[in-house]
Amino acid sequence: MTLTRRHFIGTTAAVAGTLAAPMLGAQTRPRAVVIGGGAGGATAARYIAKDSGGAIDVTLIEPSRSYYTCFFSNLYLGGFRSIDSLAHSYGKLAADNDINVVHDWATGIDRDARTVALAGGGSIPYDRLIIAPGIGFIDDAVPGWSVAAQNAMPHAYKGGSQTEILKARIAAMPEGGTFVMVAPPNPYRCPPGPYERVSMIAHYLREANPTAKIVVADPKEKFSKMALFQEGWNDLYPGMVDWIGSDFGGGNVEVRPDSMEVLIDGEVVKADACNVIPAMKAGQIAHAAALTEGNWAPVVPATMQSRMDENIHILGDAAAQGDMPKSGFAANSQAKVAAMAVRGALTGSRVFPAKFSNTCWSLIDTDNGVKVGASYIATDEKIASVDSFISQTGEAGDLRAATYRESLGWYDAITADMFG
Incomplete structure (x- = not known):
């Protein structure tokens, strides 16, 4: 199957469900805070905001003003892309979706008070928190x-x-x-x-x-x-x-x-x-908040909720979730499931069964792309692979070229899906 931008956004957005009705009167909107503005965090913030129809107050905490994708960065090393082509700003995400983007470091989480402390001082309260901190490195x-x-x-x-x-x-x-x-x-x-x-x-x-x-x-x-x-x-x-x-x-x-x-x-x-490239672990904020077991943060597969705190969801590289790889596609897929769960919890809107997907493309040489991927479901124990595929050795050049072009379409689609 050839993946186009329209197909990627249409199929992966299907889990988001119907829009929730805005809250009425002068009641304060429930607050969703997202830590980390990568493939998981930016996607989650955008989908909570747009699919709640403004019913949820969304804040995204991300220290960098420009996000450089790790996916496709190897193509920069190979001379196929410029470094500027990997950079994305948060302005459109904030303006088009009424998201409060705070460029600061989240330094701590008070799980009892439900607040996130900022390096620049002060804290931000939440009713539901999503953590997508990416990776850290294991000392020594x-x-x-x-x-x-x-x-x-x-x-x-x-x-x-x-x-x-x-x-x-x-x-x-x-x-x-x-x-x-x-x-x-x-x-x-x-x-x-x-x-x-x-x-x-x-x-x-x-x-x-x-x-x-x-x-x-x-x-x-x-x-x-x-x-x-x-x-x-x-x-x-x-x-x-x-x-x-x-x-x-x-x-x-x-x-x-x-x-x-x-x-x-x-x-x-x-x-x-x-x-x-050292051994890796969940980003530091997950460890500081006591949300990890060993190096990673265990989650409930159907909602991406932390197994330590039902008011916190953990996405992407940091999560111990089962069979999905730690990829940008996987984080984006998990973000939509978590966004739907947060919207359901805060507005009472309908929550649909979780579905996940992933594809990882790799470029070996000019117009020589290969891929591996799968579809997944949420079981009680883990996110489980149910159907997988992989490129084969000896493939014809036109198929490899089509696979590479497919990856280019995916890059445009996922970055648009993250940042609008």
Whole structure:
């Protein structure tokens, strides 16, 4: 099935249901607050506001004035997009939907008082709270690496300046130099996927520095779309990519940012550019509010409500929800389910059964796109996959080109769905 902008918005918006009637008289509107303005948070704020017909007072708390998508950032590394094409502002979202956008950091949540504290001072009260904080990094996940070293060995797993730094490091590599990636363990944020990133860097180097090498140290035995990526690397970038999985010491890694060295199972590799992607966890605000078990925040699948607090919903990368990957598409899908649940709780409007979907596209080379995806339902225990699909090795070039064009349509559709 080819996904167009009209199809994406139409099918994924179906769960939003009918508009709720505005509240009457001088009664104060119920308050929904959303923390985080990414694929989950921006979508949730927009759908609560528009589908309640103004019956709910919506506030979005997001420190950045421009949101740079992590999805498609690998295409910037490969030279297929500009960094500006990944940037989106909140002005239209605020103006068209009567959403109060507060550009500040949420530093704490008082769950008893139902307030969110702001770094700039003061707090914002809520009746229902949605948290979509994205990812944080686990301290000491990669020995020798910390956030203090992120300029020397960037993670580029949060959009914007980190992605620009990584591209600059790659562009500055000497002829025949070595790029090293330290890949993350499961589970990790899907886009920007590490293996699409390898493909895009290989694409760039094939043109700009064809004798360069790419070394990937990976703690996993296998990864998503592995056969598709390895086919692409072998056919399109022969001899350039050396993937070292856990069987060969890929999980035994130490880095030395000052000397730009990476130790892989005790062997020193001198890196001219290095991308360290550490193990991940839910964004810090979820931990600060005691909404996590281990690294992630467990939720009720049918509503995305926290299992620790029924007045809070948790979306996207931060949620421990079951079978869905940690992707922008997944966060957007979950946001619509949560928005419908919040609207139902605050206005008494009808709530429909939750349905979820996801597709993750990856670009291997020019007009060579692949994808994987599924449909999901909410069970008592988890969001469960019920139907899945994946591109196949050996596909014809016209099919791969159509898959890439499909991904471009999806990008336009999801960013319009997030920001209006």
